[in-house]
Amino acid sequence: MDVVIVLSVFFVLSALYFKLVKKTYKWKVSGNIAMCAMLMFTAIGHFLFTKGMGMMLPPIIPYKEFVVYLTGVMEIAFGFLLLFPKYRRQTGLMLIIFFILILPSNIYAALHHVNLKAADFSGHGPMYLWFRIPLQLFLIGWVYLFSIKK
Numbered sequence: 001m002d003v004v005i006v007l008s009v010f011f012v013l014s015a016l017y018f019k020l021v022k023k024t025y026k027w028k029v030s031g032n033i034a035m036c037a038m039l040m041f042t043a044i045g046h047f048l049f050t051k052g053m054g055m056m057l058p059p060i061i062p063y064k065e066f067v068v069y070l071t072g073v074m075e076i077a078f079g080f081l082l083l084f085p086k087y088r089r090q091t092g093l094m095l096i097i098f099f100i101l102i103l104p105s106n107i108y109a110a111l112h113h114v115n116l117k118a119a120d121f122s123g124h125g126p127m128y129l130w131f132r133i134p135l136q137l138f139l140i141g142w143v144y145l146f147s148i149k150k
Contacts, residue, residue, distance in 0.1 A: 003038055003135065007142070010037040031146025032082040035095075038139075039079035045116070046072025052116030056109035074098065082147060092147025099140050106132050 011034035018026040046053055046068050054064035061067060078098065081091040107129060109116070115123040 003042060003139075006041045007034045007038045010034040028146050031142065032088060035139075035142060035146065036079035036082050039075040039082075043072045043075035043079070046075070049116045049119070052114065052119035055112075055114045055119060056105045056116060058105070058108045071098075071102070088147050092143045095143050095147070096140050099136055099143070103133070103136050106136070 011030050014030040014033040015025055015027065018024065018030060050065055050068050053068040057064050057067060078091055078095050081087045082095075108114075109123065110126050110128040110132065113121045113123040113125045115121065
């Protein structure tokens with residue numbers, strides 16, 4: 001839920017900024033600023049909750065800590081690249097692929113009741129998927145709308 005709040009707040013604030021300062025709304029820019037902020041917010045979790053995030057990865061994935069750090073760095077890079085129109089479309093495509101690729105880890109974590117903050121198995125369980133899967137689709141749609149669609 002925090003992700004939706006960050007996305008919404010930064011979208012509204014940047015849209016209002018452009019309306020007040022530039023006298024026009026810049027929806028695409030505002031959408032990408034908001035996604036950048038959301039990615040920075042989620043990337044922080046990769047560094048604060050590394051152990052719990054590693055628990056979200058299925059046993060077949062080696063070097064869990066490295067993968068968690070790498071995906072955190074990728075989120076930071078994707079966020080910054082969305083701010084540059086020259087790289088926005090390609091970054092949006094990579095981000096959609098990234099969102100699709102991380103969904104199985106979220107499903108695995110939910111099925112195994114992983115609590116990433118506590119790094120234990122006290123998580124919400126499969127009920128979390130009723131929120132997570134629509135959220136993932138929403139994020140994919142957001143990236144498509146603001147970063148890829150012409």
